[in-house]
Amino acid sequence: MTKGNWAMCSPAEWLWESAPMRWRRTYAGRADQVTAARVFAASLFAGTGREDDVALVVAELASNAVLHTRSGEPGRGWFGLEVTLADVAYIGVTDLGGRCVPIFQTDRPGCELREGGRGLLTVSKLSIACGMHGSAHFGHTVWADMALQSGGHQVAAVEVAPAM
Template sequence: MTSLDKVMIHGRRAARVIRADIGGVRRRQGGNRKMRQGEWRQGSAAEWLWSPEPMRWRRTYSGRPDQVTAARVFAASLFAGTAREEDVAVVVAELATNAVRHTRSGEYRGWFGLEVTLAELAYISVTDLGGGGVPTVCPQPAGSDLECGKRGLVIVSKLAVSIGVHGSVRTGHTVWADVSLLDTGEDKVGCEENTLAS
């Protein structure tokens, strides 16, 4: 029986170590000479965990309304203690709701993807399966109330530093938002809407 034991990354090279248990004999396959000899060192777990690269998560969810809540809770938990966790949760909920309501993601066997990067300028994106129109921010006349069901991207644009979209109706869109963790978002209320970037 062969099983993938673990993946180790050293610089730009990735080496797989595969453990094969055949008749009680363990063999390692792949990797460079140092890894085969067990001399490979990466550093401590804390050094790896707190490396300067931003932390990134990707998850897929079934295209059902209850999964929007699951995505929202997951994203909020990643940003706990940043003072922007509720803003991030709102951004994820609005983007995921749009994916489920307005694209093939909400159809039978549909799904949507969530990508979150935790950094001073956090990146949040939701990828859908396409089929609807192109996501756009509808301009609202000054002093008018936002119509229910037509406010998702306007709300996102008020909470984010920038928002954008890439993809196509045929292959699906990724709608993204950059949220600054350096400000609390309070000064965003009442500002002009950001436009979608491509």
């Protein structure tokens, strides 16, 4: 079956087509929308055993976007959530940039996103890989790859230097 030629396939072929399933949503840059994003993402993982981990990762990434970037500016801030389901699930939160650069290490000097200081470290422990790309000027996407089995362990944390 070729991509897009759904007229000649069964419902099962359409439902279980091999391409990863992907969702993108935008949310207003408010705390109540962090909750909405968390609930939405967790619902996509229903039955995988990773629902709570996904909810925590999305809550942390979205909260950071609202609290520490221009995404939290009243009336015009927003953040984006992207979720891809495949053998390894991808979760990415895109912000509008500004102020600080997200970091996964709590001992690195410089601009640190610290209230509790452990949020991105927790994300890195729940994921098999995580990182960020982007810049304070154009915005960041902070992402995590998660295994769909419970208890996925971190294999690698990747931090990409922001573009100037």
